[in-house]
Amino acid sequence: MTTEDCDYDYDYESLGGNSTTTQNAIAGALAGIGEHCLMYPIDSIKTRVQVGQTWKDALVTSSSLKHWLHSNRQLWKGVYSVVMGAGPAHALHFTTYEVCKLRFYRLLQQGSWVRDQNLQLLLATSSAGVCATLSHDFMMTPFDVVKQRMQLKDSVYRSVRECARKVYAKEGIMAFYISLPTTLSMSIPFQTIQFTTYERCLYLLNANSQYDPQSHVVAGAVAGIMASSVTTPLDVVKTLLQTRGSSTDARIRNCSGFSEAFKIIYSQYGYQGFFRGFKPRILTHMPATAISWSVYEYFKWFLSRNN
Template sequence: MAEEYDYESLGNNTSMGQNALAGALAGVAEHCAMYPVDSIKTRMQVIQSGRPPVPVNPTTVAQHPSLKTASRNLWRGVNSVVLGAGPAHALHFATYEYCKEAFVGDGHHALGFAAAGACATLAHDGLMNPFDVVKQRMQLRDSTYRSVRECARQVYAKEGLGAFYISLPTTLAMSVPFQSIQFASYEFFRKYLNPDGQYDPKTHVIAGGLAGAIASSITTPLDVAKTLLQTRGHSLDPRIRNATGFWDAMSIIKQRYGMRGFFRGYKPRVLTNMPSAAISWSVYEYFKWFLDTHESAKKVSQDKSLIRL
């Protein structure tokens, strides 16, 4: 009978390099799969100083050439995600596995998983933030940037290096609770749905999706503030262009839209993060399992060869 691999032991068996590789593949898959919905979310969150655009019926896209172009433009900036998500997620998951082992070990402590998720987020966001700024600038409806390089160069020339990091404190204020909630929720649902600890793709999909939905719902207000700061240089509104940080962004949103303003783009954000988290965790756990079983089989084969000698 084929050897059964205990899922609970994978974090101990896989190396840091294997966790990083699995994380990189998971990150690229997560961001690319739901990128058009993320673009819609960004456009909904941006505060317009002029007249809002006229709503468009999605069923007319196929009959109108300009709308077809607009639909293709929902993918604009995806190259920035590919460039940043691989290394950032590799660092993210490798840090998580290391901290999880250090904080939790073989037990199950929600605070330990949350702390491991927070540490992983600090590492991830420090690397990913400039790529995310470029991505959101290119996602804007009237963006004229033709490439990631052009966008990064022009943002740097006009606004300086600080433009790539002004949203970092807000990003961390959002991402640390987001990832802490997501990791703790994921581990809870994974253990609840799969108490035996065997590798089960369905468990990862369901647990990941639920964790992503819960975390994105709670942290949407912070995401709206982050979007305002990351796209401020594109705005024609002097108040937004001169926004200095998190509290200033929150004040602008409250003045313009009231409490409802903090939930701009709520639906597409949840629709993005729920399947994205399911994909990310599923891809990550699969490749972690695959790499571990491959290494185990290779070791068994080597041991058998030594015995024959």
Template sequence: MDDEYDYESLGSNTTMAHNALAGALAGIAEHCAMYPVDSIKTRMQVIQSSKPVALVSPLSATATATATATITATTISNPLQIPASTIRSTHSNLWRGVTSVVMGAGPAHALHFGTYEFCKDFLGANKDGHQPLASAAAGACATLAHDALMNPFDVIKQRMQLKDSVYRTVRECARQVYTKEGAIAFYVSLPTTLTMSIPFQSIQFATYEYFRKTLNPSGEYDPKTHVIAGGLAGAFASSITTPLDVIKTLLQTRGSHHDPYIRNTKGLVEAALIIKERFGLKGFFRGFRPRVLTHMPSAAISWSVYEYFKWILNARLSN
């Protein structure tokens, strides 16, 4: 049996169930591998409100100087400019909430990649040559299906990622969020999520398909191609959509905030105004570096795992 397969036709050769299975495995691998970095990104994006002075123990002049020197040293030795409090977080805290991702990423990515392969074939993205518009449109359709299912899990994940999160389990977090804020809390960020995800995924899919075909015109299975194309696609798409990700994080974590103004934020425009008011335009790029450092390898992992399992499943179908 020939071990080389034409990747331009893999979507039509494998069944929808096989595409969904490969997508589910890719999604779980992608999110779990980069989860600690994603936690750091979330903590950097969350707006911290100042606690009342009465609640803060006064520091002596010596203690203040020591703290200032420590923060300065950390900044110099820390190219990501991650806050010292985040660096001191325990390893286990950075993994808190990962169960929510595993529960949601599997079915959401199964739906995502299954929809993508169907739409890519339907819209003509599998034709010879570069088809960026068709690939982008297929990615947009896949994103609508993915985010509608994944958004509640993402809300729970980000609530548990907060440094001062009081939630111990996914079930406890979901129950308390629902009790205190209602079902709307799980979807208040969905319009913003879609506003970000649709261009993000459209750019990522179109960029990935472009680099995949450019680096590997023959369409033969080549893991290196998927790693490079996926990494470039993830880095490019995440760079462009960071401002919307900052807004989404504010909306998804609003219920856990001490500031009543932030806690009662209603939507995208109001959240954007708060960020601009507190930090100016640079506030929309909070967490930029860890976001790119998350999506670049995670996209490489996701596409590599996905294409690998498509190849394996296609090989079995050919037997």
């Protein structure tokens, strides 16, 4: 494959060469808000299943339509935390990804140790994904903690502000970051798999590098399935750490980190415990990733076209 054969890398989406940093940030913010808000009820079910509830308990059923609507409206509790956090976090996430991807790719092209251009693009996207994840998770983790506390079925918090204030008063600032190492250990492989899978699928589906919503949806869905399947066990550990303060189990409430959380899950549920919430997680991330990439690519195209 010659350099001319890979000119598409610079033309449109492979390296994001025709959109500015501001445009990437705006597109990323809209993509993050859209992704999380649309899939929020399923994400709430996933959180409840991961902390030990059954599907039936997580999703209220009732013969009364009024009671059913009122009960399942609780699945939206905490969504404002996502709106406040996902916008700036995803703006930073996608901006970091685009900038790092382009720079890493150019460095690899200038070097002599990697000749294959497909491998260059793979290394550039995966490395950029790591950088994007570090920036995103540091900003988003406190909002995620509040979100998951409010997603619990027995949550007593009435607002995002009240939840954040009470968690801080009771557990201190570390409550918002105790899950950060676990979050990063999950998010780095998740985002690396997601970005590389997305870019590869997109190349196979859209070799001409034209704006094509269908290819973005399909590539995003495949990337979401692959990434969420591999990282589910780490997500279960993360959920336990982020919701520990709301647990009635003293061992969980006093859990100090990843290794202890791992032991608790294994002692209570065995290896199957690490796949609690697997189905709702897939059902969340498959459409969510498709939505995120579709919205992001659309606004990136729209904003750059109407410069």
